[in-house]
Amino acid sequence: MLRLxxxxxxxxxxxMSTIFTQILSREVDxxxxxxxxxxxxxxxxxxxxxxxxxxxxxxxxxxxxDLPEETISHCMKVAKIIGEAQMKAFKPKxxxxxxxxxxxxxxxxxxxxxxxxxxLDFANANSDISNEELLSDFNRLKxxxx
Numbered sequence: 001m002l003r004l005x006x007x008x009x010x011x012x013x014x015x016m017s018t019i020f021t022q023i024l025s026r027e028v029d030x031x032x033x034x035x036x037x038x039x040x041x042x043x044x045x046x047x048x049x050x051x052x053x054x055x056x057x058x059x060x061x062x063x064x065x066d067l068p069e070e071t072i073s074h075c076m077k078v079a080k081i082i083g084e085a086q087m088k089a090f091k092p093k094x095x096x097x098x099x100x101x102x103x104x105x106x107x108x109x110x111x112x113x114x115x116x117x118x119x120l121d122f123a124n125a126n127s128d129i130s131n132e133e134l135l136s137d138f139n140r141l142k143x144x145x146x
Contacts, residue, residue: 018106020056031138033145034082038074041082041111043134043141046125048112051090051137055079055109062105079111085144086113089137096120 023030024040033053034041044052055078057071064072083095092113098120099109118124 018060018104020054020104020106020108021060024056024058031134033085033138033141034078036078038071039078041078043138044110044125045129045134046127047129047137048110048122048125049090049092049114049119050133051086051113051141053082053086053111053141055082055111057107060106062101062107064099064101064107064109067107075107075109079109081145082111082141085141086111088144089113089140092119 017025019028022028023032023042024035030045031043032040033043034055037058039055039057041053041055044054055075057067057075059067059071061067067075079097083097086092086095090113093115094113096112096114096119097109098112099107100122101107112119114120
């Protein structure tokens with residue numbers, strides 16, 4: 001019988017994948033807009049503004065400053081592509097870009113269509129957005145990516 005020591009518990013915690021990796025592996029549903037060998041991007045299910053997308057490296061690293069240069073550069077290129085699609089799809093004044101990372105210990109870039117500074121405030125996140133609205137945003141963005 002396995003004895004649950006601190007070491008065993010810590011090993012189990014270290015081996016657990018983040019919610020983002022679970023989305024990538026399709027264990028958890030997500031509206032994935034982009035996927036390649038270095039990163040993927042999907043709609044935030046609590047968007048600050050419609051079309052709010054997360055760009056996430058495949059590698060599970062907590063701090064963006066710990067990412068290899070090649071990975072962060074690639075994520076930024078993908079964020080730019082997503083931002084260009086958001087400009088076409090939603091016609092905002094600007095595209096905001098933010099790296100915060102307090103909720104999930106896996107680097108993620110927030111790419112957000114914004115019309116003013118309040119669209120960069122997580123207090124304004126919409127946790128009541130419907131699946132129909134997310135699907136609509138997904139289709140609008142996907143259509144602008146191709």
